[in-house]
Amino acid sequence: MEAETITPEIEVLNLFNQITGHRHRAGKANISGIKRVLKEGYTLHEIQEVIQLKTIQWKNDAKMSDHLNPVTIFRDCNFDKYINQVLNVKNNPKLYQKYYEQLNKIERSAADDIDDLKAMFG
Template identity: 40%
Template sequence: MGGWNMKLLVSGRQLFLSQDLAARIGVEEALFLQHLYYRLETQGMEKEGHMWYRQTYQGWAKQCFHWNIRKIKRIITKLEHYQIIVSSNKLNSFNTDRSKWYRIDYEKIDELLQKKIYAQEELFHEESNLPEVKMTKANTDQSDEIANIINYLNKKAEKQFNEHSKTNIRLIKAILKEGYTVEDCYLVIDEQVRNWKNDLQMNKYLRPITLFRPGNFESYLNDALTRLQDKNIDFEPVVLDFDEGECY
């Protein structure tokens, strides 16, 4: 029996990953990168001196069926921040084409593997460690987004958190840099307000430092997405499209 169980664990197509790389960028990111490498090797196209693979977010989600589109976007955004993945839509033949082209910067991977650790703060520096920069439209837009998120929390939870608080701004900015969206923040607020607002013991945790702490946020968001799926989606048998090549 034990031998049969072991056989089940190794049979079929497997997606391997480097533990060294996973320790620096995350397990899910390393898995996705390995999947992209497989696609480049089997279906890549040479353009501008590099091998590229063309895909949409919907296509990625179909291949990697254990991740939804939101998760795929966050993983890709994070890898783009790391500059391990280079993506472009300039290689599309038509402006209406919503797919993107992806390639791997192998020199960047080599640089990462030379480091003993590639910590989160090395990827997304705290504002205090960055040189002072001139305010741009992008900075202004993000400041407006952060203010909207805090005001949304105040309205839903009936609180009065300060939208100019450096701590609140730093927390939400870190979440947005991870690839989460303003809509994701609204979903987390709605979910936890629904769970905690009328609970005398838990109501006090309807605060930015709890909701937007990185270790908490993803869990709260997954709960919210699960609730939406349970409410809006009729369950059907799962049919895997092996022509697309699911990601294991």
């Protein structure tokens, strides 16, 4: 039995599944966007930040949780926009804290501690 070859695309898909708790397979639809993003020069760290942010924003949102998939996240017209959202969070974590609390209807959030946000997003 041959060992499965872990390509950079598969590595990103595995990371996506680990962060989101999903089980997306390495089909053409899931891999093609990842391949394009890697070819454009985005780093694994940048990709991880986007996955983390979209997971925080969408995982518990009934309307958006269906969009938390590799096809949507790595779509040509979306990924650049999501990278810029990560930059907005890094530049203004306090503003994002209010958004996060409102989105999840909780009194305290992981975004309360700026040190945790800095650790997550560099």
